[in-house]
Amino acid sequence: MFIGEVVGNVWGQYKHPVLDGKKLLLVRPIDPMTEKPVGEAVMAVDGGFGAGPGSIVLVLDEGGSARGILCAKDAPVRTVICGIVDKASVGGRDKHYA
Amino acid sequence: MRPARILGRVFSTRQVPTLEGKRLLLIQPVSWEDGKERGDPIVAADACGSGSSEFVYWVAARDAAFAFPDQPPVDASVVGIIEGHQAGDFREHVHR
Numbered sequence: 001m002f003i004g005e006v007v008g009n010v011w012g013q014y015k016h017p018v019l020d021g022k023k024l025l026l027v028r029p030i031d032p033m034t035e036k037p038v039g040e041a042v043m044a045v046d047g048g049f050g051a052g053p054g055s056i057v058l059v060l061d062e063g064g065s066a067r068g069i070l071c072a073k074d075a076p077v078r079t080v081i082c083g084i085v086d087k088a089s090v091g092g093r094d095k096h097y098a
Numbered sequence: 099m100r101p102a103r104i105l106g107r108v109f110s111t112r113q114v115p116t117l118e119g120k121r122l123l124l125i126q127p128v129s130w131e132d133g134k135e136r137g138d139p140i141v142a143a144d145a146c147g148s149g150s151s152e153f154v155y156w157v158a159a160r161d162a163a164f165a166f167p168d169q170p171p172v173d174a175s176v177v178g179i180i181e182g183h184q185a186g187d188f189r190e191h192v193h194r
Contacts (some may be wrong), residue, residue, distance in 0.1 A: 008130070008185035010155065014146050015178030016165055024155075024178075026130050026185050041130040041185060043099040043155055053184075063161035076145065076157050076165035076177050079099055 003085055004029045006055045010043055018075040025051060025081065027059050032088035033095050044079040045070065051081050056097045058083035099155045100136070101180060102127045104148060108141050116170035123148070123176060125156065131185045142174035153180045 004027035011024070023046035029039040044059050047069045051057045059081055060066055066080040067073055088095045102125035110122065121144040127136045145165035148154050154176045157165070162175035 008183060010180055010183040012179045012181040014148070016145055019178060026183065028131075040136075043101070043130065063159070063164070066161075067164075074164050074167070076161050076163075076175055077099070078157050078159070078161045 001058055001060050001082070002029050003032045003088065004044075004057055004059050005035070005037075006051050006053050006057060006081075007041055008053065016076055018070070018072050018077070019045065022046060022070075023051075025053075027057060027079075027081065029059075030056070032056075032085070033090050033093070042079055044081045045077050047080050047082050049081060049084050051084060056085040057081045058085055099157050099177070100127055101130055101153060101155050101183075102142070102176070104150055104152050104154060104176075105139055106150060114171055116168050117143075117172075120144070120166065120170060120172070125154070125174075125176065127156075130183065140174055142176050143170065143172040144176050146176060146178055148176050148179050154178060155180055 007028045008026040026041045027044045028041040063078045066077045105124045108122040126139045156176045163169040165175035
């Protein structure tokens, strides 16, 4: 799993039936303490936690568990938003996110 | 899941039986944020009826096989057509 910031969204009519009605968000991995980007943005399926642009989220990048979260045992997905980050703590310093 | 531009199609007559009837596409992976090419073109199976020069998103590895009910031996599948997306500065990129 990694921590990322939601930086956008994706829309389109034609997609795999499993993705119908799912929110598709772009997430850029960040360093939780400095909020600096540490990689390239990926598209993630919203796991139903109400994440939107600007949210700091916990992202799962593994297919088997992603299918478990979406309750779809044959979904061609790999990256899913599985939580919203409230706080990160490194070396005794806390970083709070609204 | 990452975006790509479809370059063309790939045809094959002698192939694994479960690949029969699957449309194979040659796709160029690109970046969500600047639209620039990322890596070399790859061959992906089509699961959403996409066609030439369309902007699509695709899944890699084991998860690509789940795009089809019979789980063929593919390592990349196109699972959706991108009509538009927003990234970074929330400007709109409309592709269709």
